[in-house]
Amino acid sequence: MQDLSRADLAEQVIPSLQEIQERLGYIPREAITWLADKLHLSEQEIYGVASFYNNFRFTPPGKHHLRICLGTACHVQGGDRLLAATSEKLGIKPGDTTPDGRYSLERVACVGCCALAPAVVLDDEVHGRTTQRSLKRLLDSVDREDRKAEKSEGDSQ
Amino acid sequence: MSPGNESEQNILEIRVCRGTGCESARAHQLLEALKKEVANKGLEDKVRIKTIGCHGFCEQGPVITVEPEGLFYCQVDEKDVDEIVESHVICGKPVERLFYTEPTTGKIIPKYEDIPFYKGQKKVVLRNCGEIDPGSIDEYIEKGGYDGLRKALLEMKPEQVIGQVLKSGLRGRGGAGFPTGLKWKFGRGSKSDKKYVVCNADEGDPGAFMDGAILVADPHSVLEGLIVAAYSIGADEGFVYVRHEYPQAVDSIKKAILDARRRGFLGKDILGSGFSFDLSVKEGAGAFVCGEETALMTSIEGNRGTPRPRPPFPTDSGLWGKPTCINNVKTLATIPIILRRGAEWFSSIGTEKSKGTAIFSLTGKVKNTGLVEVPMGTTLRHIIFNVGGGIQGDAKFKAVQTGGPSGGCLPADKLDLPVDYDSLTQAGTIMGSGGMIVMDETTCMVDVARYFLSFTQAESCGKCTPCRMGTLEMLRILDKIKSGNGEEGDIEKLQEIAITVKEGSLCGLGQTAPNPVLTTIRYFRDEYEAHIRDRICPAEVCKALIKYVIVPEKCIGCGACLRICPANAITGKKNEVHVISDDLCIKCGACFEVCPPKATAIDKIPAYHGGGH
Numbered sequence: 211m212q213d214l215s216r217a218d219l220a221e222q223v224i225p226s227l228q229e230i231q232e233r234l235g236y237i238p239r240e241a242i243t244w245l246a247d248k249l250h251l252s253e254q255e256i257y258g259v260a261s262f263y264n265n266f267r268f269t270p271p272g273k274h275h276l277r278i279c280l281g282t283a284c285h286v287q288g289g290d291r292l293l294a295a296t297s298e299k300l301g302i303k304p305g306d307t308t309p310d311g312r313y314s315l316e317r318v319a320c321v322g323c324c325a326l327a328p329a330v331v332l333d334d335e336v337h338g339r340t341t342q343r344s345l346k347r348l349l350d351s352v353d354r355e356d357r358k359a360e361k362s363e364g365d366s367q
Numbered sequence: 368m369s370p371g372n373e374s375e376q377n378i379l380e381i382r383v384c385r386g387t388g389c390e391s392a393r394a395h396q397l398l399e400a401l402k403k404e405v406a407n408k409g410l411e412d413k414v415r416i417k418t419i420g421c422h423g424f425c426e427q428g429p430v431i432t433v434e435p436e437g438l439f440y441c442q443v444d445e446k447d448v449d450e451i452v453e454s455h456v457i458c459g460k461p462v463e464r465l466f467y468t469e470p471t472t473g474k475i476i477p478k479y480e481d482i483p484f485y486k487g488q489k490k491v492v493l494r495n496c497g498e499i500d501p502g503s504i505d506e507y508i509e510k511g512g513y514d515g516l517r518k519a520l521l522e523m524k525p526e527q528v529i530g531q532v533l534k535s536g537l538r539g540r541g542g543a544g545f546p547t548g549l550k551w552k553f554g555r556g557s558k559s560d561k562k563y564v565v566c567n568a569d570e571g572d573p574g575a576f577m578d579g580a581i582l583v584a585d586p587h588s589v590l591e592g593l594i595v596a597a598y599s600i601g602a603d604e605g606f607v608y609v610r611h612e613y614p615q616a617v618d619s620i621k622k623a624i625l626d627a628r629r630r631g632f633l634g635k636d637i638l639g640s641g642f643s644f645d646l647s648v649k650e651g652a653g654a655f656v657c658g659e660e661t662a663l664m665t666s667i668e669g670n671r672g673t674p675r676p677r678p679p680f681p682t683d684s685g686l687w688g689k690p691t692c693i694n695n696v697k698t699l700a701t702i703p704i705i706l707r708r709g710a711e712w713f714s715s716i717g718t719e720k721s722k723g724t725a726i727f728s729l730t731g732k733v734k735n736t737g738l739v740e741v742p743m744g745t746t747l748r749h750i751i752f753n754v755g756g757g758i759q760g761d762a763k764f765k766a767v768q769t770g771g772p773s774g775g776c777l778p779a780d781k782l783d784l785p786v787d788y789d790s791l792t793q794a795g796t797i798m799g800s801g802g803m804i805v806m807d808e809t810t811c812m813v814d815v816a817r818y819f820l821s822f823t824q825a826e827s828c829g830k831c832t833p834c835r836m837g838t839l840e841m842l843r844i845l846d847k848i849k850s851g852n853g854e855e856g857d858i859e860k861l862q863e864i865a866i867t868v869k870e871g872s873l874c875g876l877g878q879t880a881p882n883p884v885l886t887t888i889r890y891f892r893d894e895y896e897a898h899i900r901d902r903i904c905p906a907e908v909c910k911a912l913i914k915y916v917i918v919p920e921k922c923i924g925c926g927a928c929l930r931i932c933p934a935n936a937i938t939g940k941k942n943e944v945h946v947i948s949d950d951l952c953i954k955c956g957a958c959f960e961v962c963p964p965k966a967t968a969i970d971k972i973p974a975y976h977g978g979g980h
Contacts, residue, residue, distance in 0.1 A: 217687060220669035224652055228611070262671035262828075264653030265611055282574030282768065282804050283730035285818050288956065295955035299933035319655065319822065321612055322576035324728055324802075325388045325425030325736035334614075338391035338428075342931055342957035 281320030388425030420584020422497030515706030536722030541695030554600030572771030575802030592699030717743030770799025773879030775886025834877030
């Protein structure tokens with residue numbers, strides 16, 4: 211019976227981590243402590259599982275989360291060159307967030323948009339057939355909208 | 368026929384594809400615009416707007432089809448909505464400019480069934496994809512859905528169902544090709560108070576989207592297959608393990624489970640048969656190795672997804688030590704139609720040892736990218752040149768990759784190879800789950816091998832040494848070759864380590880990881896040699912071996928390259944010749960891409976002129 215309940219608790223680790231990340235955007239240190247306590251497991255056990263899987267991040271994402279797909283079709287169609295250019299433009303490596311917290315950049319293995327490669331995902335919206343130019347336009351338009359929003363916020367105050 | 372039915376027949380049905388490809392091309396906005404316009408004009412009694420899953424021809428997305436005529440509109444934009452409604456719905460005149468144009472002949476083809484991409488296929492498993500609204504269990508039932516389950520549960524004993532599946536010759540579509548009926552027989556034979564079934568939808572192969580597309584377009588066929596599997600082996604609980612990176616697929620299968628439960632296809636005493644079964648969804652957390660069945664089970668149990676040695680096989684000792692039967696999405700989606708149309712019918716399709724159809728996500732440098740289904744035994748040439756329409760820009764075909772990181776690359780002289788489990792294995796690759804990536808002269812085979820190996824190296828769980836260290840060492844050698852520092856003997860060293868990794872690794876990931884390297888050496892050895900001996904990348908891909916230059920005579924000084932360059936490596940005044948700084952250039956190729964066609968002033972040249980060391 212003891213074993214069974216332990217197995218039941220272990221089964222909850224991944225779904226719980228997923229829910230934490232869904233709500234907070236990342237897995238903070240305190241969340242691991244909290245979850246370990248709740249599931250009667252050690253922090254090491256929780257962190258061991260969390261760090262094994264690519265989807266979990268331990269730093270807060272940027273305001274805009276940009277994922278560049280490097281699946282095979284995207285690689286063949288120049289996805290790595292898009293990543294190199296974007297990484298240079300934002301001044302950060304994949305996995306990092308810009309110092310102003312506006313962008314986080316990530317490489318993903320495949321988002322299933324292979325037929326319209328190369329694909330990028332900006333804030334959960336998939337964009338296919340991305341070119342260096344269209345990606346620049348996309349980021350420029352995000353910048354513009356953010357500036358507009360900031361301005362109207364400033365005006366209303 | 369009643370007048371009600373007649374008016375029903377006069378209703379147009381506009382089907383909007385919401386597959387991942389079409390979604391990325393703003394299908395959602397198109398759908399909303401279409402609904403709004405129809406409502407604005409008060410045309411709800413004349414036209415029905417329906418959402419469908421992947422219709423297959425992603426390259427032309429967003430696509431919509433209009434029934435009952437079977438018309439096909441491609442690359443539809445929100446701006447086209449007014450015209451579609453005004454001309455097609457109100458005046459009955461289809462919008463011809465949105466029809467598909469066959470690129471080689473320039474012929475306009477209004478109906479999708481006449482388009483070569485569709486004509487060259489045989490839809491068996493994908494029969495409902497693009498036909499039904501995946502969110503409607505009623506539409507699935509109308510197409511004969513859950514008939515197979517009814518038949519199995521009410522008219523057949525589990526052993527009879529297994530007999531049918533065995534007789535059909537169906538082999539596992541996850542890639543390994545193990546006979547499905549045999550797996551079920553082992554599962555049935557295991558004595559236990561508790562058994563599980565699992566649908567493996569952890570489609571981790573980069574460059575493959577078949578399983579995700581099926582879950583989005585026709586989730587109930589997968590569910591029906593899984594319930595039949597559970598009945599056959601005697602399981603009362605199951606899981607669908609699906610990638611978190613496929614949010615649409617997760618939602619789709621979750622909704623399907625709720626609807627099926629409500630209709631009594633899941634839960635206690637299903638259809639009054641006395642058989643009870645229920646299941647839940649587990650989302651993967653981004654680990655390629657979890658596509659391997661023993662790692663998948665470890666992950667469901669809540670641990671780091673590392674594989675376990677086999678035997679014991681999962682059908683003897685699987686989830687929590689209980690007998691567990693794990694099948695791929697496509698395998699399960701095939702079961703309902705085998706039950707409905709019979710094992711003989713199914714086994715009449717395909718080759719002697721590979722029955723039925725093969726599903727591929729056809730991508731890369733091919734004209735018609737998308738989701739494709741053909742009978743087993745169809746040649747690669749038919750898939751790439753008839754269905755796929757040939758190579759983009761009419762460039763020269765170089766290679767086709769199947770099986771993802773576990774597979775290999777085949778050259779032009781293998782194009783007439785029939786696609787079946789055994790022929791592909793013999794040629795050095797594998798059938799795999801269904802990724803098919805076409806490559807042309809601009810693809811470097813050393814780079815492709817390095818790409819796959821960097822993937823498997825990063826995804827290796829680290830449990831066994833041959834895989835953990837072997838892939839790292841192979842990657843190191845490939846990096847050396849790509850950077851122009853390759854040495855004589857490197858190719859042989861790669862081959863030697865490859866064999867150790869293949870033979871010594873614990874699970875399928877390591878056992879197959881060297882395949883992309885081995886096949887590229889086998890078929891494209893001269894390219895490796897060009898990198899090593901001449902420090903030249905013939906495809907002009909490997910960054911260390913090329914550089915970008917602006918040809919002064921061609922440069923028109925438009926400044927497009929200067930503006931896009933993320934490294935500020937380009938200088939030059941307006942209307943004057945621009946220059947790229949070698950020191951600052953990161954070789955991302957952005958300038959190459961934006962240089963206007965009238966100039967084409969940017970050139971890729973070998974970084975080492977003299978060649979050699």
